[in-house]
Amino acid sequence: MTVAPLTRDQLLGHAAELFAERGFHKVTVREISDGVGANVAAVNYHFGDKLGLYREIVEGNIALMEETMQKAMDAGRGGDADGQLRAFIEVFVERLLTPRDGNQIQRLMMREMENPTPMLDVIVERVMEPRMRYLCDVIGRLLGRPSDDRVVRNCAASVHAQCIMCKRTPALVRMNIGFDDDGDAAALADHIAEFSLGAMASMVGKTMAQREARGGREVGSAKSSLKAAASA
Amino acid sequence: MTVAPLTRDQLLGHAAELFAERGFHKVTVREISDGVGANVAAVNYHFGDKLGLYREIVEGNIALMEETMQKAMDAGRGGDADGQLRAFIEVFVERLLTPRDGNQIQRLMMREMENPTPMLDVIVERVMEPRMRYLCDVIGRLLGRPSDDRVVRNCAASVHAQCIMCKRTPALVRMNIGFDDDGDAAALADHIAEFSLGAMASMVGKTMAQREARGGREVGSAKSSLKAAASA
Amino acid sequence: MTVAPLTRDQLLGHAAELFAERGFHKVTVREISDGVGANVAAVNYHFGDKLGLYREIVEGNIALMEETMQKAMDAGRGGDADGQLRAFIEVFVERLLTPRDGNQIQRLMMREMENPTPMLDVIVERVMEPRMRYLCDVIGRLLGRPSDDRVVRNCAASVHAQCIMCKRTPALVRMNIGFDDDGDAAALADHIAEFSLGAMASMVGKTMAQREARGGREVGSAKSSLKAAASA
Amino acid sequence: MTVAPLTRDQLLGHAAELFAERGFHKVTVREISDGVGANVAAVNYHFGDKLGLYREIVEGNIALMEETMQKAMDAGRGGDADGQLRAFIEVFVERLLTPRDGNQIQRLMMREMENPTPMLDVIVERVMEPRMRYLCDVIGRLLGRPSDDRVVRNCAASVHAQCIMCKRTPALVRMNIGFDDDGDAAALADHIAEFSLGAMASMVGKTMAQREARGGREVGSAKSSLKAAASA
DNA sequence: AATGAATGAGCCTTCATTCAT
DNA sequence: GATGAATGAAGGCTCATTCAT
Numbered sequence: 001m002t003v004a005p006l007t008r009d010q011l012l013g014h015a016a017e018l019f020a021e022r023g024f025h026k027v028t029v030r031e032i033s034d035g036v037g038a039n040v041a042a043v044n045y046h047f048g049d050k051l052g053l054y055r056e057i058v059e060g061n062i063a064l065m066e067e068t069m070q071k072a073m074d075a076g077r078g079g080d081a082d083g084q085l086r087a088f089i090e091v092f093v094e095r096l097l098t099p100r101d102g103n104q105i106q107r108l109m110m111r112e113m114e115n116p117t118p119m120l121d122v123i124v125e126r127v128m129e130p131r132m133r134y135l136c137d138v139i140g141r142l143l144g145r146p147s148d149d150r151v152v153r154n155c156a157a158s159v160h161a162q163c164i165m166c167k168r169t170p171a172l173v174r175m176n177i178g179f180d181d182d183g184d185a186a187a188l189a190d191h192i193a194e195f196s197l198g199a200m201a202s203m204v205g206k207t208m209a210q211r212e213a214r215g216g217r218e219v220g221s222a223k224s225s226l227k228a229a230a231s232a
Numbered sequence: 233m234t235v236a237p238l239t240r241d242q243l244l245g246h247a248a249e250l251f252a253e254r255g256f257h258k259v260t261v262r263e264i265s266d267g268v269g270a271n272v273a274a275v276n277y278h279f280g281d282k283l284g285l286y287r288e289i290v291e292g293n294i295a296l297m298e299e300t301m302q303k304a305m306d307a308g309r310g311g312d313a314d315g316q317l318r319a320f321i322e323v324f325v326e327r328l329l330t331p332r333d334g335n336q337i338q339r340l341m342m343r344e345m346e347n348p349t350p351m352l353d354v355i356v357e358r359v360m361e362p363r364m365r366y367l368c369d370v371i372g373r374l375l376g377r378p379s380d381d382r383v384v385r386n387c388a389a390s391v392h393a394q395c396i397m398c399k400r401t402p403a404l405v406r407m408n409i410g411f412d413d414d415g416d417a418a419a420l421a422d423h424i425a426e427f428s429l430g431a432m433a434s435m436v437g438k439t440m441a442q443r444e445a446r447g448g449r450e451v452g453s454a455k456s457s458l459k460a461a462a463s464a
Numbered sequence: 465m466t467v468a469p470l471t472r473d474q475l476l477g478h479a480a481e482l483f484a485e486r487g488f489h490k491v492t493v494r495e496i497s498d499g500v501g502a503n504v505a506a507v508n509y510h511f512g513d514k515l516g517l518y519r520e521i522v523e524g525n526i527a528l529m530e531e532t533m534q535k536a537m538d539a540g541r542g543g544d545a546d547g548q549l550r551a552f553i554e555v556f557v558e559r560l561l562t563p564r565d566g567n568q569i570q571r572l573m574m575r576e577m578e579n580p581t582p583m584l585d586v587i588v589e590r591v592m593e594p595r596m597r598y599l600c601d602v603i604g605r606l607l608g609r610p611s612d613d614r615v616v617r618n619c620a621a622s623v624h625a626q627c628i629m630c631k632r633t634p635a636l637v638r639m640n641i642g643f644d645d646d647g648d649a650a651a652l653a654d655h656i657a658e659f660s661l662g663a664m665a666s667m668v669g670k671t672m673a674q675r676e677a678r679g680g681r682e683v684g685s686a687k688s689s690l691k692a693a694a695s696a
Numbered sequence: 697m698t699v700a701p702l703t704r705d706q707l708l709g710h711a712a713e714l715f716a717e718r719g720f721h722k723v724t725v726r727e728i729s730d731g732v733g734a735n736v737a738a739v740n741y742h743f744g745d746k747l748g749l750y751r752e753i754v755e756g757n758i759a760l761m762e763e764t765m766q767k768a769m770d771a772g773r774g775g776d777a778d779g780q781l782r783a784f785i786e787v788f789v790e791r792l793l794t795p796r797d798g799n800q801i802q803r804l805m806m807r808e809m810e811n812p813t814p815m816l817d818v819i820v821e822r823v824m825e826p827r828m829r830y831l832c833d834v835i836g837r838l839l840g841r842p843s844d845d846r847v848v849r850n851c852a853a854s855v856h857a858q859c860i861m862c863k864r865t866p867a868l869v870r871m872n873i874g875f876d877d878d879g880d881a882a883a884l885a886d887h888i889a890e891f892s893l894g895a896m897a898s899m900v901g902k903t904m905a906q907r908e909a910r911g912g913r914e915v916g917s918a919k920s921s922l923k924a925a926a927s928a
Numbered sequence: 929a930a931t932g933a934a935t936g937a938g939c940c941t942t943c944a945t946t947c948a949t
Numbered sequence: 950g951a952t953g954a955a956t957g958a959a960g961g962c963t964c965a966t967t968c969a970t
Contacts, residue, residue, distance in 0.1 A: 702929095703929085703930075704929095734930080734931085735930070735931045735932065736931090736932090736933095737930075737931060737932080737933095738930070738931075741929080741930065741931085742929095742930090
């Protein structure tokens with residue numbers, strides 16, 4: 001026998017969608033409670049206050065996110081850096097563009113970037129930093145440089161900047177500065193991957209050419225898959 | 233002999249800073265007026281309403297911006313597309329990072345992206361569209377494709393995304409997903425230019441390789457400076 | 465056991481009195497809420513906004529009014545036009561002069577005539593138009609003319625103007641231009657009925673005299689009860 | 697040589713029109729001053745405050761009114777009461793409907809009836825009371841009764857009510873309870889005069905019939921022109 | 929004689945929160 | 950476990966008035 005979904009869970013579900021869509025500040029508790037046929041006081045009753053509800057949603061999403069991230073890293077394990085970066089971009093972009101019940105973390109993060117809340121710190125610690133660490137790790141291997149290298153960090157930022165721009169916020173749409181708007185996440189991911197891998201291949205090529213021009217020679221350190229490709 | 237700064241100008245100055253810092257919606261008229269020791273009604277008296285004050289600030293900034301854009305385009309005139317793109321990125325990034333009294337347009341635009349106001353339309357028309365048109369034009373010549381080509385637009389978006397990310401908003405700083413933070417605009421611009429030009433050179437190279445593989449042959453149309461370099 | 469009157473009902477009651485007394489625009493929500501010891505936001509909570517509260521009051525009154533009008537028409541049914549007009553005037557004037565708890569429609573309508581609100585349209589549709597239709601119908605039969613005849617409409621306006629003037633607004637009282645102020649609704653109604661029926665009888669008589677002078681002859685059409693009386 | 701009209705006079709003229717159109721409370725001092733290209737403070741400078749300006753306008757109009765009233769009374773002098781009443785109604789209605797530069801008293805009085813100001817007392821004393829006195833005097837002679845007779849007062853009120861209704865306020869128009877709307881002041885005045893004289897003739901006739909029925913006889917007192925006509 | 933600038937009181941509305949049941 | 954009712958703080962705006970020049 002099925003029980004009616006508890007108000008608490010309904011609130012969580014409905015609020016999650018609203019927060020993901022418009023951000024913490026632009027959603028009123030009345031909207032949330034009305035949306036599930038509950039009383040205004042329901043939010044405070046179940047979650048202490050509006051932020052408490054938001055916190056629970058964010059934390060739930062973070063947990064999901066951590067699993068996903070782990071899976072993504074596992075999936076890439078064993079492959080080359082090139083494939084790992086492509087995979088990362090594909091997953092990221094797809095998540096950003098495709099609404100999924102119970103997983104709004106990517107959109108929530110976009111909203112946090114626009115209008116931060118106290119939850120941002122948690123998000124940074126448990127989502128952004130692991131992600132950037134992974135991204136830098138992959139790119140480091142791509143470029144044959146340490147993952148805390150300045151160039152690596154900048155390339156990671158370049159890649160990340162493009163991914164973020166995939167999320168079409170109202171302002172971005174009106175500004176018409178985004179990517180081609182055919183709603184095809186795969187095509188978008190492909191462009192970003194091509195663009196970024198091409199950029200980094202070119203960087204590695206130049207570095208090599210410069211070094212070779214200086215009579216230099218590859219000296220150990222990390223092996224670069226792009227260098228390998230470039231020298232092939 | 234200098235006169236005490238008029239309330240109107242004080243309001244403009246103070247409000248401009250507040251708006252640039254937090255965006256239109258997160259600033260109250262009381263904050264603005266109190267900040268210069270004026271009455272709440274002062275804003276209404278001088279500017280009709282809050283939006284009128286904001287409009288005047290934005291429009292002043294847009295005018296400055298248009299001059300700058302013109303200058304940037306003039307600077308590139310005569311050079312090749314490669315140089316023009318570099319110049320554009322340099323100017324853009326420099327503006328974004330260097331605070332200038334009475335010129336908050338870049339920050340205001342970031343705030344508009346986060347939380348749009350009715351002024352966004354004007355900004356789009358007079359700032360974003362000319363900028364993107366120019367960017368697509370330059371990149372079109374770089375890639376040897378028409379400026380309204382899909383690939384061109386996507387590359388322009390990739391370049392633009394990176395530029396925007398240079399602006400360190402409070403959230404971006406806390407998220408630690410931005411470029412290396414040494415405050416050196418030139419170095420940042422250089423990274424973005426290298427990254428982007430490398431990406432596009434690689435794209436052109438691939439295209440050529442594909443065409444050559446298909447026994448194709450360069451057939452006129454626009455000449456690509458990157459293609460020229462790639463085939464050299 | 466009686467419960468303490470709910471704030472909502474208190475607000476309705478107090479506001480109704482204030483609105484009837486001074487009109488929508490001259491009453492503030494603070495006055496309303498303070499008057500029943502409630503918070504300013506109470507009005508918004510219970511009725512959405514000030515107009516929502518007003519709407520509820522007006523609509524309640526209109527409903528009562530419709531019943532009354534129906535009753536007045538029923539009362540006249542079967543009688544001749546003369547009697548119907550008398551009945552109408554009596555009921556109307558009595559309503560206008562006698563304050564009734566929870567029925568402020570007559571006063572509210574006076575206020576709407578002075579300072580219209582968006583509710584006027586509803587009042588017109590559901591109160592004024594039915595009333596004037598009925599009045600024109602009765603007078604049309606009195607005069608032996610179609611109810612949309614110009615003369616009929618003007619006579620209806622003359623009758624209605626006198627009825628309205630029975631309502632002693634503060635300004636009217638100070639101006640001392642109203643009817644004799646002994647508070648006797650029946651006497652007032654009698655005067656208006658005498659005056660108006662006399663006027664119309666005279667009109668019919670003249671018409672007849674004119675027609676007869678022209679050698680004309682009564683040719684059917686609607687039968688006029690006043691004509692019948694005049695020729696008797 | 698002509699001098700530029702003084703600000704003071706411009707303010708008087710413009711404000712008079714605005715006040716006549718919408719009433720004291722619905723006109724802002726800014727509107728008044730802007731309308732003549734003057735500063736907001738001009739009103740207070742020249743007239744002390746908004747009410748001071750209004751007072752001056754009202755008093756000027758009252759003075760004009762008194763002259764006019766005097767003239768109207770003079771004009772009627774010598775004629776019979778019937779003609780005097782017709783003349784009164786014609787002048788009154790025509791004044792109400794026809795805007796005249798520098799004579800807005802009728803419209804101002806309508807506005808005072810809707811939304812009284814402190815000036816109402818003066819208007820009552822110097823305009824309303826003399827007018828009603830004259831009206832009662834004329835009607836008294838018409839009916840052959842003393843001018844302070846209850847019936848006379850009521851008839852005066854009936855006449856006056858109809859005249860007032862000629863002024864088409866926004867609410868009256870929407871309510872569709874006014875006279876036929878062809879903007880012809882003369883026709884309107886004619887209807888009201890016919891209606892009212894007919895009404896009073898009928899009253900006199902009845903009175904006579906009643907008295908005669910009681911075997912009564914005309915015993916001196918005021919002579920009634922209508923009675924004369926009725927007995928002819 | 930007149931004005932630009934500025935003020936203060938007041939209004940309606942919004943929203944997260946709290947309280948008593 | 951949940952709610953209807955009510956609150957208080959705050960926000961944008963209007964308008965007659967005042968002040969210094």
